[in-house]
Amino acid sequence: ILQATMKPAELVAVAAELEMPGVALTDTGNMMGSFSFVSAVAAHNKSHPENPIKGVIGCELAMVEDCLNKKIKDLGHPIVLLAKNKQGYHNLTKLSSKAYTEGFYYIPRIDKKLLVCHKEGLIALSGGTRGEISAKLLNVGERQAEEALEWFKENFGDDFYLQLERHSQEEENRVNQQLITLAKKHEIHLVATNNNFYRSKEDQELQDILLCV
DSSP, X not given: OTTOSOOHHHHHHHHHHXXXXXXXXXXXXXXXXXXXXXXXXXXXXXXXXXXXXXXEEEEEEEEESOTTOOSSOOOOEEEEEEEOSHHHHHHHHHHHHHHHHTTOBSBOEEEHHHHHHTOTXXXXXXXXXXXXXXXXXXXXXXXXXXXXXXXXXXXXXXXXXXXXXOSSOHHHHHHHHHHHHHHHHHTOEEEEOOOOOOSSGGGHHHHHHHHHO
């Protein structure tokens, strides 16, 4: 929970300053900020009808092999899920809740079986460098990564996106090129993403303190 220094209202304000058409809130493992976020978007759009912002509700969840298996410590890989409609929102709340009530072991978790049961109305992002596909490209092998990609394409179709991130890290530079190649080969959408935990460089130390709490 204590990862970002920005509150939802500030996130919306920054998006407006940068003239962004939309912004998503993807809290890790929960959806506790959703109400405040939606309220902030609504308030902005009411006071600035000439510059409306589309607020997208999402959640980053840890996906493991079997979320009911509590015998081994499996923290899995992150997957980012976005609600594209009301049904997607309801399914996202179910996944977030079940991650705690059924899959919790050290952290809230889901698995592919549970995800498939509640996938309607959801957009899935690959999860960045720690996501299953990127992690397998970096640490296992291209064949295994491609198999994981094919599973997402089969289950989400055009609602699956490969994430590209750029934080001047060597592993990102390596995996981004491989992801672009796979995207072209399998006709998968690419999306550039970034984790906005704080507003400016000056807030980095504050975020470090939050992570230590």
